[in-house]
Amino acid sequence: MIRDARYEQMSRGDLDKLQLERLKAMAAYVYDKSPFYQRAMKEKGVAPGDIQTLADITKLPFTSKLDFRDNYPFGLMAVSMDKVVRVHSSSGTTGKPVVAPYTQGDIDTWSDVMARTLATAGVTENDVLQNSYGYGLFTGGLGFHYGAERLGASVIPTGGGNTKRQILLLQDLGTSVITCTPSYSLILNETALDMGVDLRETKLRVGVFGAEPWSDQMRKDIESKMGISAINIYGLTEIIGPGVSTECPYQCGMHIAEDHFLAEIINPDTGKQLPYGEIGELVLTTLTKEAQPVLRFRTKDITSLNPEPCKCGRTHVRMSRITGRTDDMLVVKGVNVFPSQIESVLLDVEGVEPHYLIVVDRQQGFKSDYLEIWVEVSEDIFSDEMSKMEDLEDRLRSEMDSVLAISAKIKLVEPKTITRTEGKAKRVVDKSELPIL
Amino acid sequence: MKIRQVSVFIQNQPGRLLAILEVMEKESINLRALSISESGEFGIVRMIFPDADRGIEALRDAGFTARMDWIVSAEIPDVPGGLLNNVVKPLSEAGINLKYFYASTDATTNKTIVVLKADDLDKADQILTGK
Incomplete structure (x- = not known):
């Protein structure tokens, strides 16, 4: 009415x-x-x-x-x-x-x-x-x-x-x-x-x-x-x-x-x-x-x-x-990117855990020409066959590209590579703040 | 013969294989065979242990992402054409596709142990066991 x-x-x-x-x-x-x-x-x-x-x-x-x-x-x-x-x-x-x-x-x-x-x-x-x-x-x-x-x-x-x-x-x-x-x-x-x-x-x-x-x-x-x-x-x-x-x-x-x-x-x-x-x-x-x-x-x-x-x-x-x-917005190659968009793509892929890190190169405030997404490999998504791991990488990359409208580099990392924090997780880091592996 | 293989995910960086081997040494776990596949930023380390359960447990405890899979192992003579005639040809003729394989040779016995994964693992096992 x-x-x-x-x-x-x-x-x-x-x-x-x-x-x-x-x-x-x-x-x-x-x-x-x-x-x-x-x-x-x-x-x-x-x-x-x-x-x-x-x-x-x-x-x-x-x-x-x-x-x-x-x-x-x-x-x-x-x-x-x-x-x-x-x-x-x-x-x-x-x-x-x-x-x-x-x-x-x-x-x-x-x-x-x-x-x-x-x-x-x-x-x-x-x-x-x-x-x-x-x-x-x-x-x-x-x-x-x-x-x-x-x-x-x-x-x-x-x-x-x-x-x-x-x-x-x-x-x-x-x-x-x-x-x-x-x-x-x-x-x-x-x-x-x-x-x-x-x-x-x-x-x-x-x-x-x-x-x-x-x-x-x-x-x-x-x-x-x-x-x-x-x-x-x-x-x-x-x-x-x-x-x-x-x-x-x-x-x-x-x-x-x-x-x-x-x-x-x-x-x-x-x-x-x-x-x-x-x-x-x-x-x-x-x-x-x-x-x-x-x-x-x-x-x-x-x-x-x-x-x-x-x-x-x-x-x-x-x-x-x-x-x-x-507060969370990033501008990558002139396109607005939100960590929430990245998270939703990751969570849509079966077995992917919400442990991820967004790496940017923030030489100019929140603007970056670079976007890399780290995803921890859990046992649910790990395969002994290389082709399946590459498929996973490709799938994450193409889903990310279509949602974000820019290309992101996907990096599969070992568990616990991404620092756990109490309370609100830190999802975005500058390249210069990367943990040394 | 079907055996169990332990695979571990590692980043393609100096020190990662070392970390795996250090776990094995610390836990006094022997390694029968090992292979590494790498793809740019990461790699898959595949291993055969005398006791697969102990191997995977030690790796998981050390924080690695690990998994266990059935694969096939076969003992073949270490002679020219040994791999061709005893493994690749019979599997190929049966229409079986290999996903990966690795081998180790024991010079004292002139035998080579081949471990492999195929799309039809049971059939591959049957063919290789029949030889």
């Missing part, structure tokens, strides 16, 4: 007009109300009056995660604290948390975009929605809760954890929609099976999943195991939380709520805006946020935008599944 047909089915021309009008107002608003943005705009030599077309957005300064940290907790805020009715926060696993204040107007906007998100995912007021996102500082729990209530669905606010009771409630209360992280859905399913419950035989029909990266393969797995339609959503604490974009049941990209968020794709290296269809870093500007509006937030998420109207009837631009983070 299309909830906000007026906005969700606007023609591109009308959307552009609406976005320009709101962008102009937003630039004036932050210049006036947020000392941080006034300073940033002055430094860039841009005044609110300079925004005359949508293309003028490139005159505005970027905002980075670092800006949030350096101005922790409320340095980006554009209202006084008495106007703030709620504060959320990111987990802050990589440093100081990002604090997100909301006015009552922001909570209303958020509830609207979340109600729209759920409706787009195929949820209706007749659904029983079990919200297993964590409640509290995390935006997932309350974001979904308010959105589902606004939509008129019956909300069961289970939050995360206590999985056995979740399965019991899911059965007894007739849950038809589950909202949680994709990985928690797999835990739910395993627990259900342990309890002798086949989720395919319950009323569950839709899952709305986000807050962590997942793949299309994982989606297929979840859909077949649980007998549901698994919908991918996207959002960020810095922007609003969940509600920035969502798939419709056609699962062909996530519709960005363009009446509230303006999306750009840039080359993460140069900061230059890229045309529709090209892959690059997603940059988001809030168009209606009050407490903490954000100009040109560099999400570090890699995606592309598709402006073609969707089969579902919505016109808002669709972003593809996040394929990586700019």
Whole structure:
């Protein structure tokens, strides 16, 4: 069901007009109300009056995660604290948390975009929605809760954890929609099976999943195991939380709520805006946020935008599944390469273990003219016949070439050649840092 | 006769074969035959031990990627045409394709031991045993 047909089915021309009008107002608003943005705009030599077309957005300064940290907790805020009715926060696993204040107007906007998100995912007021996102500082729990209530669905606010009771409630209360992280859905399913419950035989029909990266393969797995339609959503604490974009049941990209968020794709290296269809870093500007509006937030998420109207009837631009983070990006012979792409190729080859190393020659930052991929040879892929080993090498090389669109050198190495690290593995090394064999 | 062979994956670098042989010496494991195939960056070392189980265990414990395979061994006379008439010709006539083979000669007995892998191992064994 299309909830906000007026906005969700606007023609591109009308959307552009609406976005320009709101962008102009937003630039004036932050210049006036947020000392941080006034300073940033002055430094860039841009005044609110300079925004005359949508293309003028490139005159505005970027905002980075670092800006949030350096101005922790409320340095980006554009209202006084008495106007703030709620504060959320990111987990802050990589440093100081990002604090997100909301006015009552922001909570209303958020509830609207979340109600729209759920409706787009195929949820209706007749659904029983079990919200297993964590409640509290995390935006997932309350974001979904308010959105589902606004939509008129019956909300069961289970939050995360206590999985056995979740399965019991899911059965007894007739849950038809589950909202949680994709990985928690797999835990739910395993627990259900342990309890002798086949989720395919319950009323569950839709899952709305986000807050962590997942793949299309994982989606297929979840859909077949649980007998549901698994919908991918996207959002960020810095922007609003969940509600920035969502798939419709056609699962062909996530519709960005363009009446509230303006999306750009840039080359993460140069900061230059890229045309529709090209892959690059997603940059988001809030168009209606009050407490903490954000100009040109560099999400570090890699995606592309598709402006073609969707089969579902919505016109808002669709972003593809996040394929990586700019932090991980490499540029090899002018082509963007993500370690996640390399990993997916390796894992698709039977018996190949996820111990690999990407070797580059980084004489110019993250640019390299050289790409070598080390793969540890486990007993599962080792053969006493040279021709089979050469076939394996060839197969890895050609799969890699077709996925990366550049040629990589494959090097089969002995086990334990690649240093094991605790926690996050180091996957990319410069030639000069290579272990001596 | 079908026997078991242990193969090890190594990088094609100085010291790797040495590392294998050092394991053998340390564990007092005797080696009957050995061959190396190499392909640019890596190699496959194939070995015949009196006790294949002990051999592979020692190599695995030392961290090598190792595997065990059935192959065929045959004893042939160390004379001109010995390999041709006793191994290659009969297998070729039977349409059997060799994947690899290696040999070692014992000068005191004038016998050569040939070990080989073929696409049809059982048939190769039958033919060579029949000789």
